[in-house]
Amino acid sequence: MQVDESGSYSTFLPDGCLCCRKGAKMVLFVTGICRKTCFFCPLSVERKNKDVIFANERAVYSDSDVLEEARSMNAEGTGITGGEPLLELERVIHYIHLLKNEFGKNHHIHLYTSTAPSENDLKELADAGLDEIRFHPPIEIWKKMSGSSYEKSLSAA
Numbered sequence: 001m002q003v004d005e006s007g008s009y010s011t012f013l014p015d016g017c018l019c020c021r022k023g024a025k026m027v028l029f030v031t032g033i034c035r036k037t038c039f040f041c042p043l044s045v046e047r048k049n050k051d052v053i054f055a056n057e058r059a060v061y062s063d064s065d066v067l068e069e070a071r072s073m074n075a076e077g078t079g080i081t082g083g084e085p086l087l088e089l090e091r092v093i094h095y096i097h098l099l100k101n102e103f104g105k106n107h108h109i110h111l112y113t114s115t116a117p118s119e120n121d122l123k124e125l126a127d128a129g130l131d132e133i134r135f136h137p138p139i140e141i142w143k144k145m146s147g148s149s150y151e152k153s154l155s156a157a
């Protein structure tokens, strides 16, 4: 790891991490559905493999639930997670539009995925306003990334 001259990691952290470190990121859980079976999966029984939506710990039944939660914490950004968010690509795009339209383009949005999205899907996400994407390839792919769909996706991103 590297540190800057002041002994801080800040210079090297992506914008999404800096916002998160300030406690200014809302966590938007867009579905509990996921096709992976990671042994370390941290999802609770209330969420795992259930098509439920939460903004932080608030159950979401309408767009206004998401906006109210973001306002209540003065969110400067949102991290989109699940489950596997990209199983619900249109839902993700809807929320990116909703948040950017309400809070402006500086509302920073990043997304986690364990999939290797296609170039088209990446373009749709970028066009909607997604600022950052975090790839979490499954453990079985870690030693064979070269030539894999994950390598192509990373390169396209």
Ligand code: SF4
Residues within 6 Å of the ligand: 034, 035, 036, 037, 038, 040, 041, 042, 043, 082, 083, 084, 114
């Ligand atoms: S990809 Fe994430 S949500 Fe899916 S099983 Fe693994 S840790 Fe759980």
